[in-house]
Amino acid sequence: MSVQLTNNQILITDADGQLKFDTDQHMLFAPEFHAGSITIPARGVDAREAIEVIHPIADVNPLSNRVFGVFRATVDAYWGQVEAPGLGWFAAGGTYFHNGHGNLQYTNDPYYPGSSFFETCSLYTFRIEAGKLELYEQVQISGVASTGQEVFLQSQFTLDYRIWTCRFDV
Amino acid sequence: MRRIIGEMDTATNQGTLAVFDSTGMSQAEMDDLLVNPDAYADRTYFHSARNYISFTNKVVVNVTLPSMSSAQARGATYNIYNHGLGQHPVVQARLLNYDGKNISLNGSVPIEGDAHGFARWIAIGSDTTNILLHEKSFCKYLASKPAITLQIEILISDLTTENPGGISPGGPFFLAEADRCQMANGKFDSDKAYIVADDGPSPEHRFVGGVTCKIAKKPGDPLATMGLRYDNGDYFYEKTDLEYTSTNPKQVVFNVNSRGLRV
Numbered sequence: 001m002s003v004q005l006t007n008n009q010i011l012i013t014d015a016d017g018q019l020k021f022d023t024d025q026h027m028l029f030a031p032e033f034h035a036g037s038i039t040i041p042a043r044g045v046d047a048r049e050a051i052e053v054i055h056p057i058a059d060v061n062p063l064s065n066r067v068f069g070v071f072r073a074t075v076d077a078y079w080g081q082v083e084a085p086g087l088g089w090f091a092a093g094g095t096y097f098h099n100g101h102g103n104l105q106y107t108n109d110p111y112y113p114g115s116s117f118f119e120t121c122s123l124y125t126f127r128i129e130a131g132k133l134e135l136y137e138q139v140q141i142s143g144v145a146s147t148g149q150e151v152f153l154q155s156q157f158t159l160d161y162r163i164w165t166c167r168f169d170v
Numbered sequence: 171m172r173r174i175i176g177e178m179d180t181a182t183n184q185g186t187l188a189v190f191d192s193t194g195m196s197q198a199e200m201d202d203l204l205v206n207p208d209a210y211a212d213r214t215y216f217h218s219a220r221n222y223i224s225f226t227n228k229v230v231v232n233v234t235l236p237s238m239s240s241a242q243a244r245g246a247t248y249n250i251y252n253h254g255l256g257q258h259p260v261v262q263a264r265l266l267n268y269d270g271k272n273i274s275l276n277g278s279v280p281i282e283g284d285a286h287g288f289a290r291w292i293a294i295g296s297d298t299t300n301i302l303l304h305e306k307s308f309c310k311y312l313a314s315k316p317a318i319t320l321q322i323e324i325l326i327s328d329l330t331t332e333n334p335g336g337i338s339p340g341g342p343f344f345l346a347e348a349d350r351c352q353m354a355n356g357k358f359d360s361d362k363a364y365i366v367a368d369d370g371p372s373p374e375h376r377f378v379g380g381v382t383c384k385i386a387k388k389p390g391d392p393l394a395t396m397g398l399r400y401d402n403g404d405y406f407y408e409k410t411d412l413e414y415t416s417t418n419p420k421q422v423v424f425n426v427n428s429r430g431l432r433v
Contacts, residue, residue, distance in 0.1 A: 001351045001360060008172035010189065010216075012351050012360060020351070020360045023174075023189045028365035028377075029220040031208070033334045050385075063211055066379030068223060070260050070295065070331060088247060088302040089258045089331055090295030094277025094382035094402060097291040101243070102308050118287025118308065118409055119396050125277065127380035140385045140396045162260075162331045166223070166379070168367050169215050 030068060030164035031061050034133055038161070043122065043154040044141030055135040060165045062131045069163035071126070073098060075155055092163060095125040099154045122154055126163055133165055172215070175204060176354075178343040185343045187354035189216040218354030221336070224362040227253070227326040230266065231301075235290060237317040238309035245307075249300035250322065256298050257330035262365070263294040263301075264375055266321040273405045274376045275322070278306070278383070280400050280407045282318065286310055287398055287409030294324070301326070325363065376403045 001020075004011040012021040038055050070089035073096070090096070101120040122139040129136075141154060173192040178185030186204050191213040195203070203210045207217040233250045253259060265273040265281070273279060275294040283289030290307040301324050309315050328336035339356030351360040358364075368374065386397030398409040 001346060001349060003346045003351055005174065008174055008189070010174065010353075012358075014360065015349065021353075021358055021364075023172075023215045026367035027216065027222050028367070029222045031221065035334070061208070063208070066377070068260070068379070070258070088295040088297050088304065089260075090293045090302075090304060091261060091263070091276055093262075093274075093377065093379060094279070095384075095400075096293065097278035097280075097306060097383065100291075100306065100308060102286070102288055102310065117310075118398065121385065121396065121398065123383050123385065125381045125383075136381060138385050162334060164221075164223070164329065164334070169220075170212055 026168040026170065028066070028068070028166050028168050030166045031064060032165045034058050034060075034069075034161070034163045034165065036161060038135055038159045040124075040137065040157050040159060042156045043139050044120075045153060049139060049141045051137070051139050053137040053139075054129075055137060057126075057133040057135060057161075057163075060128060060131060060133050061167075064165035064167050065128055066166040066168075067126045067128060067133070067163055068093060068166050069126070069161065071096060071124075071162075072160040073157055074160070075157040089160075089162070092126050092161065095123050098122045098124055098157070124159060126161060128165060133163060135159065135161075173200070175200065176343070177204065183343055184355055185218075187216070187218040187343075187357070188214065190214045216358075218357040220357075222357065222364055223327060223329065224336070224359070224364050225262070225325040225327050226337075226362055228323065228363065229326075230321060230323045232319055232321050233303055234317055234319045235292075235305055235307070238307055238315040240309065240313060241311045242309045243307065244305065246305050248303045248305070250303050251301040251324060252299060253296065253301055253326055254299065255326075255330065257332040258296050258298060260327045260329040260331075261294055261296055261301060262325045262327065262375065262377075264323050266323055268320065271405055272323075272374070274402060276377070276382065276402065279402070279405075280383075281320075282315055283407045283409065284310060284313070285409065287396070288313070289407065290315070290318075292320075294322070328362075373404075376405070 002013045010023045069092045071092045072089050099122045102118040120141050125136045171193050174189050176187045207214045231250045263275040278291040278293045280289035280291050288308045288310040293304045295302045341352045341356035345352040382402045383400040400407045
């Protein structure tokens with residue numbers, strides 16, 4: 001292990017010469033921690049639905065601009081969707097795909113006649129916007145216009161979260 | 171001028187280490203920075219009071235997702251590594267060598283997607299015993315997907331849902347041994363890995379702190395078929411909205427808040 005303090009810089013390298021620490025680097029740190037739960041109501045109960053909803057969580061340090069953490073999705077009832085992740089806590093750094101459905105066959109489609117395509121999904125993202133931590137929900141639950149029959153429901157579920165709001169050293 | 175200040179209480183062997191740009195600062199301001207680094211955030215390069223996210227274990231595992239048949243949907247969770255911590259660790263992971271890329275697993279990541287929007291969505295997580303991979307997969311009518319083996323690199327952090335402050339680092343104020351270095355009572359420890367920004371052309375990870383996937387639709391028309399775009403900054407997957415034409419392009423516009431990293 002080599003430690004150099006030179007020109008007001010700290011450099012640490014291991015025996016293989018691999019850099020382990022350099023004060024010129026920008027390290028990620030987490031000034032704040034947020035824990036809680038958000039209940040997402042059922043979607044598409046009475047009709048097809050295309051919505052965007054922002055669920056406010058907390059004010060954060062105005063310098064924080066990254067989300068690091070985990071979430072857990074607990075489905076209250078099973079209405080035919082693909083299984084939720086259950087008791088695990090999953091990485092929350094990007095958008096979580098909760099629910100989806102594709103129709104089997106859309107014979108009137110002008111581009112892919114007789115084919116099937118994905119038409120329903122719900123997305124959830126923990127993000128920081130204007131100094132606030134929030135959950136951004138985007139849902140499209142749509143049936144096939146040609147038949148009017150296939151409308152899919154998303155049952156109520158709970159998102160538990162453990163989020164560190166972060167930023168990098170200068 | 172950059173300055174390194176270390177202050178240690180010899181009675182307790184505890185102290186503060188700060189690296190910062192002291193240009194134009196008075197002594198009083200430098201003293202204040204030692205106890206209040208956020209007030210000088212734009213000039214602080216390192217401060218031992220900060221909660222740096224660190225990782226204590228790195229493993230590479232292979233996991234095989236089963237084949238799929240026509241019009242099949244599947245949700246499944248796989249135990250892919252026994253961490254044995256008794257708590258839920260927060261992990262950072264990436265797919266290795268998938269379609270020639272290394273892809274960070276933040277949120278849900280689509281793989282094997284087709285033009286119609288049928289994909290396998292995978293997410294990395296943990297329970298108190300195992301690292302988990304969750305799969306939500308959809309296969310198109312009259313199509314199939316073969317089994318696929320994924321190679322995943324997993325970094326297990328000090329942070330757990332039960333202990334959000336992480337493992338208390340501890341250790342001497344400064345330690346330099348042949349095979350280990352610690353600074354600021356273990357705030358930096360060469361035995362651990364840290365997340366470091368890498369804005370070069372080939373970052374090891376793509377760390378995302380926000381939206382990676384959006385739905386595109388005709389505003390106000392829930393009957394429209396759906397466009398979908400995933401983008402983490404260097405890997406993207408898109409299902410176009412079939413009701414849009416070249417004169418009515420799909421409306422998927424967003425900036426991915428991502429940054430390249432080394433860990």
